[in-house]
Amino acid sequence: MSTTNFTLDQLGWRPAYAQHLTLEDFETGQPARVVGVQRSGLSVLCSRGLLAVTVPPALCAGSEPAPTVGDWVLVDADAARVRRLLPRHSLLARVAAGTAQRTQAIAANLDTLLVVTSCNADFNASRLERYLALAFDAGITPVVVLTKADLCADPESYLEAAASLAPGIAVVAVDATAAASAARLAPWLAHGRTVALAGSSGVGKSTLTNTLIDDARQDTAGIREDDARGRHTTTSRGMFALPTGAWVIDTPGMRELRVGAVDAGLDTVFDEVERLAALCRFRDCSHAGDTGCAVERAVADGRLDARRLASYHKLQREAAGASRTLRERHEKERQFGALQRQAQRAKREMRKQDR
Secondary structure: OOOOOOOOOOOOOOHHHHHHOOHHHHHHEEEEEEEEEEOOEEEEEEOOEEEEEEOOHHHHOOOOOOOOOOOEEEEEOOOOEEEEEOOOOOEEEEEOOOOOOOEEEEEEOOOEEEEEEEOOOOOOHHHHHHHHHHHHHOOOEEEEEEEOHHHOOOHHHHHHHHHOOOOOOEEEEOOOOOHHHHHHHHHHOOOOOEEEEEOOOOOOHHHHHHHHHOOOOOOOOOEEOOOOEEOOOOOOOEEEEOOOOOEEEEOOOOOOOEOOOOHHHHHHHOHHHHHHHOOOOOOOOOOOOOOOOHHHHHHHOOOOOHHHHHHHHHHHHHHHHHHHHHHHHHHHHHHHHHHHHHHHHHHHHHHHHHO
């Protein structure tokens, strides 16, 4: 990333962000954009250039995900310290590994998610559906980017398969090493826009990032030819300025992508399943052996791919589990808040009695 000073407009600032700041905020601090996350703090860009700033522990302890790449923060004018996190207009997040159902932020304030896969054994329709559901649920425009099409005997089959995963989804085939080919992504790389690249390791995310920024800042490594699986090269998220005035975030390859409560995203990705479900005999049809199920009938007569239905069921179960955990967490927070208020009232009463 460059240490050049950037204006707010160049960093992707939106007028709506200013609604969350007061005149005093602008007098004592300044907005900055997070371009890197380290254990010791954040790297941010603002009118003063590239700064390393610390983050108050309280900012990472709440129910909202901690600051991530792409976020806007208010930084003290006279200290390298974050004062607060500004509300996000979009957040791409997944459920972290483990049993706690903790939300892990991937990137914030995105306009477009470039879901990168390759025309080989890495192409996995069910995994792509996960990325698409996350993007749609967050209000982010997803674009499927197919790499290595020049090495594939039948690239059209991959293009058709990707296009069938969601209604109206844009699919672009590129040579990640060629600037002329990568220029096909220009419609999503206008001035002030922010895009993130996501996908498994070895599909060409870092190579494509280097081509877009016309640099070689991201280390790259090829796939293992025996199984087409990539080697991890990007180990942390970073945000880079493009010659077009857009910003690109490269994310590490994710072996596991668990979705949260993404009901709206699932409705969009599996639009044909939702339309068929409206024809089921019973409104609470589970589409798993129920009498008069229009969805299963469509699978039986070939109008709906059985893999699609299996993927839909699996993601629905994950989303339902995340919703239950979220409700339970909110209930615990509500109960804890009530106990805190009760304790504070008791303290005030005791002080009155002591007087």
